[in-house]
Amino acid sequence: MPTQQAATAALDSPQLPGLTTRLADALLGDDSRQRLTLALLGLAALVTATVVLLLLYAARIGAADVQQVGVLTVLYFVFIGGFYGLIRSGLNRHCADPTLAMPQTLIAQSLIGASYAVTGPVHGATLIMLSLVMVFGMFSLRPASVRIACVYTVTLMGMVMVWCVQHQPLHYPARQEVFNFALTAIVMLAISQLSGQLSDMRTRLKTQKIALEQALAHIKEMAARDELTGLPNRRRMMTLLQEHATRHARGGPRFFVCIIDLDHFKSINDTYGHAAGDAVLRAFATQAQVVLRTTDMIGRWGGEEFLLLLTETPPGDPTLGVARLRERLAELPASPALYDLRVRFSAGFARYEDGEPIDQAIERADRALYAAKSAGRNRSVVL
Numbered sequence: 340m341p342t343q344q345a346a347t348a349a350l351d352s353p354q355l356p357g358l359t360t361r362l363a364d365a366l367l368g369d370d371s372r373q374r375l376t377l378a379l380l381g382l383a384a385l386v387t388a389t390v391v392l393l394l395l396y397a398a399r400i401g402a403a404d405v406q407q408v409g410v411l412t413v414l415y416f417v418f419i420g421g422f423y424g425l426i427r428s429g430l431n432r433h434c435a436d437p438t439l440a441m442p443q444t445l446i447a448q449s450l451i452g453a454s455y456a457v458t459g460p461v462h463g464a465t466l467i468m469l470s471l472v473m474v475f476g477m478f479s480l481r482p483a484s485v486r487i488a489c490v491y492t493v494t495l496m497g498m499v500m501v502w503c504v505q506h507q508p509l510h511y512p513a514r515q516e517v518f519n520f521a522l523t524a525i526v527m528l529a530i531s532q533l534s535g536q537l538s539d540m541r542t543r544l545k546t547q548k549i550a551l552e553q554a555l556a557h558i559k560e561m562a563a564r565d566e567l568t569g570l571p572n573r574r575r576m577m578t579l580l581q582e583h584a585t586r587h588a589r590g591g592p593r594f595f596v597c598i599i600d601l602d603h604f605k606s607i608n609d610t611y612g613h614a615a616g617d618a619v620l621r622a623f624a625t626q627a628q629v630v631l632r633t634t635d636m637i638g639r640w641g642g643e644e645f646l647l648l649l650t651e652t653p654p655g656d657p658t659l660g661v662a663r664l665r666e667r668l669a670e671l672p673a674s675p676a677l678y679d680l681r682v683r684f685s686a687g688f689a690r691y692e693d694g695e696p697i698d699q700a701i702e703r704a705d706r707a708l709y710a711a712k713s714a715g716r717n718r719s720v721v722l
């Protein structure tokens with residue numbers, strides 16, 4: 340029987356993470372920003388729990404008044420519970436700073452100040468808590484707010500210490516309080532100084548992150564573009580073709596693959612030079628972008644070859660756009676420098692067939708191009 344129980348427990352165990360997740364969702368909600376705000380409150384709750392333990396200890400050894408400890412403990416619970424309610428209800432979203440870091444910090448410091456006044460001989464321990472609250476605050480508050488909270492803390496503690504020296508001189512001797520005050524002031528000064536440096540560091544990191552993201556976007560863009568013409572390169576066109584094939588398989592539009600090859604381009608290079616040839620390629624790319632439909636995509640396939648991806652729009656003669664381009668090029672100079680020269684080209688079209696590998700359609704377009712060249716160039720052939 341115990342073995343059976345163990346087996347049942349083992350079967351149940353995979354459900355445990357699910358249970359934990361559900362519990363965390365119920366406690367913290369599923370909004371990641373709100374969860375972060377609640378995590379900050381969790382830190383405040385941790386400090387609170389430590390101070391409450393100190394208060395209970397002080398009451399137990401007779402160093403603190405039980406009634407005062409009771410009131411403060413309730414206030415700590417109200418503090419944490421109240422903020423938890425504000426955040427879980429989403430009311431904090433209406434505040435200028437939805438993290439509520441500033442009010443949390445000021446209330447926590449006020450409660451710790453009060454705890455300092457009631458913990459008699461063990462009051463020194465609460466000073467550490469003041470610093471801890473400010474250290475947490477440094478990560479969620481702006482430097483100006485940290486400075487305000489530090490000034491508030493020093494002023495508050497100054498008043499609390501004067502009151503304690505006057506009303507409980509036995510446990511709060513003046514000399515010790517002067518020392519405690521100086522210590523508090525120095526620590527708060529250091530924290531507000533550090534907070535400025537932390538903020539500078541954060542700003543630097545943010546700037547570097549933006550610069551890195553921009554550089555990455557630029558590198559990605561460069562990796563997808565042909566340097567000479569600015570058109571998408573072969574790699575990019577292959578990705579686009581694959582994407583279109585996948586989209587078509589899911590019910591998207593059919594498309595045509597067209598390979599364009601400039602006629603007798605070698606003779607342009609040989610006659611006018613390689614730089615002039617480059618200018619002709621650039622001019623061709625510009626005109627193609629102007630004349631073709633915006634839904635058609637053209638990229639440089641390599642050398643003097645270009646690949647066109649045409650989305651089928653019924654009634655479909657896929658060669659119409661290319662014919663327009665041919666007419667346009669017949670009217671325009673091959674490049675600004677080659678005024679009398681006209682560019683001609685041959686084009687091979689292949690209709691993408693259901694489920695075929697994209698390479699197969701490209702190969703058909705290549706064969707169609709070969710047929711266009713063989714038939715005398717300056718024409719389109721569809722296969």
Ligand SMILES: Nc1nc2c(ncn2[C@@H]2O[C@H](COP(=O)(O)OP(=O)(O)OP(=O)(O)O)[C@@H](O)[C@H]2O)c(=O)[nH]1
Binds near residue numbers: 613615
């Ligand atoms: N200027 C320039 N020339 C290039 C570039 N890439 C390839 N070429 C040239 O393009 C020419 C292509 O020559 P061929 O393959 O014989 O083709 P073609 O002269 O156009 O002849 P057909 O295609 O048969 O009409 C070669 O001279 C290559 O050097 C480039 O980026 N710039």
